[in-house]
Amino acid sequence: MLVEYDGAAFHGWQIQPDHPTVQEAIESALEVVLKTRPDVTGSGRTDAGVHARGQVAHFDAEQPLDAHRLRRSLNGLLPRAVRVHYLEETRPDFHARYDARGRRYHYYVSTVPTALGGHTRWELRPVPDFDMMNGAAVSLIGRHDFDAFCRVQSETHNRVCTVRHARWIPEPAAYPTPEIELWRFEIVADRFLHGMVRAIVGTLMEVGRGKRPPEDISRILDSGNRREAGPAAPARGLVLEHVLYDEPFRRP
Amino acid sequence: MLVEYDGAAFHGWQIQPDHPTVQEAIESALEVVLKTRPDVTGSGRTDAGVHARGQVAHFDAEQPLDAHRLRRSLNGLLPRAVRVHYLEETRPDFHARYDARGRRYHYYVSTVPTALGGHTRWELRPVPDFDMMNGAAVSLIGRHDFDAFCRVQSETHNRVCTVRHARWIPEPAAYPTPEIELWRFEIVADRFLHGMVRAIVGTLMEVGRGKRPPEDISRILDSGNRREAGPAAPARGLVLEHVLYDEPFRRP
Numbered sequence: 138m139l140v141e142y143d144g145a146a147f148h149g150w151q152i153q154p155d156h157p158t159v160q161e162a163i164e165s166a167l168e169v170v171l172k173t174r175p176d177v178t179g180s181g182r183t184d185a186g187v188h189a190r191g192q193v194a195h196f197d198a199e200q201p202l203d204a205h206r207l208r209r210s211l212n213g214l215l216p217r218a219v220r221v222h223y224l225e226e227t228r229p230d231f232h233a234r235y236d237a238r239g240r241r242y243h244y245y246v247s248t249v250p251t252a253l254g255g256h257t258r259w260e261l262r263p264v265p266d267f268d269m270m271n272g273a274a275v276s277l278i279g280r281h282d283f284d285a286f287c288r289v290q291s292e293t294h295n296r297v298c299t300v301r302h303a304r305w306i307p308e309p310a311a312y313p314t315p316e317i318e319l320w321r322f323e324i325v326a327d328r329f330l331h332g333m334v335r336a337i338v339g340t341l342m343e344v345g346r347g348k349r350p351p352e353d354i355s356r357i358l359d360s361g362n363r364r365e366a367g368p369a370a371p372a373r374g375l376v377l378e379h380v381l382y383d384e385p386f387r388r389p
Numbered sequence: 390m391l392v393e394y395d396g397a398a399f400h401g402w403q404i405q406p407d408h409p410t411v412q413e414a415i416e417s418a419l420e421v422v423l424k425t426r427p428d429v430t431g432s433g434r435t436d437a438g439v440h441a442r443g444q445v446a447h448f449d450a451e452q453p454l455d456a457h458r459l460r461r462s463l464n465g466l467l468p469r470a471v472r473v474h475y476l477e478e479t480r481p482d483f484h485a486r487y488d489a490r491g492r493r494y495h496y497y498v499s500t501v502p503t504a505l506g507g508h509t510r511w512e513l514r515p516v517p518d519f520d521m522m523n524g525a526a527v528s529l530i531g532r533h534d535f536d537a538f539c540r541v542q543s544e545t546h547n548r549v550c551t552v553r554h555a556r557w558i559p560e561p562a563a564y565p566t567p568e569i570e571l572w573r574f575e576i577v578a579d580r581f582l583h584g585m586v587r588a589i590v591g592t593l594m595e596v597g598r599g600k601r602p603p604e605d606i607s608r609i610l611d612s613g614n615r616r617e618a619g620p621a622a623p624a625r626g627l628v629l630e631h632v633l634y635d636e637p638f639r640r641p
Contacts, residue, residue, distance in 0.1 A: 139565065139566055143505050190564055190565070191566075212502070219504055222501065222564065222566050222569060250464070251393060252395045252472045257505060313630065379565040380565075
C-alpha cells in the first residue's frame with residue numbers, strides 16, 4: 138500500500154505504547170475489516186511529526202482480498218490525517234523495507250512565517266545563503282559513513298549510506314512579494330539513518346548562515362561524531378516523498 | 390499593507406458582530422500599537438473560509454509611523470493565521486479598493502482526498518474532465534454581466550465584470566501515484582461579485598462531469614439568473630492571490 142500522512146497528528150510511524158502512531162492506526166483499521174490484526178511493515182520509520190506522501194507498507198493476508206474494496210474501507214475507518222492511496226496484492230515475498238532500494242525525502246522551508254502552509258515548512262530567520270548550502274551539500278553525495286548525522290541512541294550498526302542527490306531547489310513564487318521565498322531540500326539515498334535528514338538540514342543551515350565553512354560537511358562526516366554536526370531541524374518540514382523499488386511494488 | 394490569511398479561522402474579511410474576521414483582527418492589533426483604532430479598508434471582501442495570500446489593505450495614520458517596526462508589532466499581536474508581509478507609507482490618496490485595477494483568484498482542487506494540504510483544496514469525486522472545463526471557461530473571458538454568478542442577496546447593482554484570464558492549470562505531480570492530480574483554476578478580472586468565483590467553479594464542475602454542455606456558460610451569462618448556474622464550490626479551495634494596481638502600492 139502507498140500511504141500519505143500528516144505527521145503532526147502522530148508520534149511517528151512505529152507503534153509505541155500510549156501514543157498514536159501511523160502503524161497503529163493502519164493495523165487497527167485493518168483489524169476492523171479483517172477481524173484479525175496483521176503486522177503492517179513500512180519501508181522505514183518516520184519520526185514524530187515527520188510527514189509522508191509516499192510511504193510504502195505491506196502486510197500478509199490470510200486469504201485473498203478485494204483490494205479496491207479494502208482500500209475504500211480503510212480510508213473510511215482511518216483518521217483523516219492518514220490516506221491509503223493505493224493498495225494491491227503483490228508477490229508473496231515482497232517486503233516493503235528489505236526490497237526498498239532508495240528513499241526520497243524533501244525538507245520544505247520558507248524565508249518568512251506564513252499563514253497558509255506553515256504546517257509543513259520550517260520558517261527560517263535569518264535567511265540562509267542557499268548557494269552556499271548547495272556548495273556544502275555536494276560533499277554529502279556518494280558512499281559515506283553517516284555516523285555523525287545519526288541519532289546517538291540509534292541501535293543501527295551499519296551506518297554507511299549512498300547519497301545520490303542532495304540539493305536545495307527554489308519553488309515557484311507563490312506570493313506577490315519577493316520577501317517570501319519557498320525552497321526545498323531534496324535528498325535521495327539508498328537508506329537513511331535515524332534523524333539523518335534533520336541533522337543534515339540543521340547542519341547545512343549553519344553553513345548557510347555563515348556559522349560554519351562549507352568544508353565542515355566533509356570534516357563532520359570524517360569525524361563520525363554526532364556532536365560535530367548541527368542541531369536537528371524541526372520535524373514539521375520533512376516529508377518522505379517516495380520509496381524506490383527495483384520493480385514497481387504493484388503486481389505485474 | 391500586504392496580508393496573508395488562512396480563511397478557515399475567520400468568518401471572512403469584513404467585520405461583523407460576534408464572529409472573528411480578518412479586518413477585526415487587524416484593527417484590534419493596530420489599536421494596541423496606535424492607542425487609537427483606525428478603519429482598515431481591504432481591496433475587497435472575502436467570504437467566510439476563503440483564504441488570501443495577497444490581500445491589500447490601507448488605513449489612515451494620524452502621525453508618521455515607523456512602518457518596519459509597526460509590521461513587526463502587528464505580526465507579534467495578530468493570530469498566527471494572519472500575517473502582514475509588507476507595510477509601507479503610501480501616497481495620501483491611495484485607496485486599496487478604488488485604486489485596484491484587477492484581482493487574481495486561484496481555486497485549488499485535488500482528484501483524491503489527501504492527508505497533507507486538504508485544508509486549502511476541494512477534493513473532487515468523481516474526477517471532472519479538465520479539458521472540457523477549459524473549453525467552457527473560454528466563454529467567461531471578456532466583458533459580461535455576471536448577474537447569474539452573483540449571490541442573490543448581494544447589494545451590488547453594477548454587475549459587469551471584465552474577465553481577462555480563466556483557465557484550469559495542472560500543478561506539478563507531487564504524489565508518487567498518477568491517481569492523485571492537483572489542479573488549480575486561475576481567474577483574473579477587473580472586479581469580482583459576491584460569491585462569483587465559487588459559483589463559476591461549481592458550474593464548470595458540472596460541465597466537467599458531463600451534467601451540462603460547455604455552451605451552458607454563455608447561456609447562463611445571458612440568462613442573468615443565479616438559479617441557472619451551478620452550486621457554489623466550497624470556500625476552502627479559494628485563495629485571493631494578488632491585487633493589481635496601476636502603480637505599485639509601494640511608496641515611490
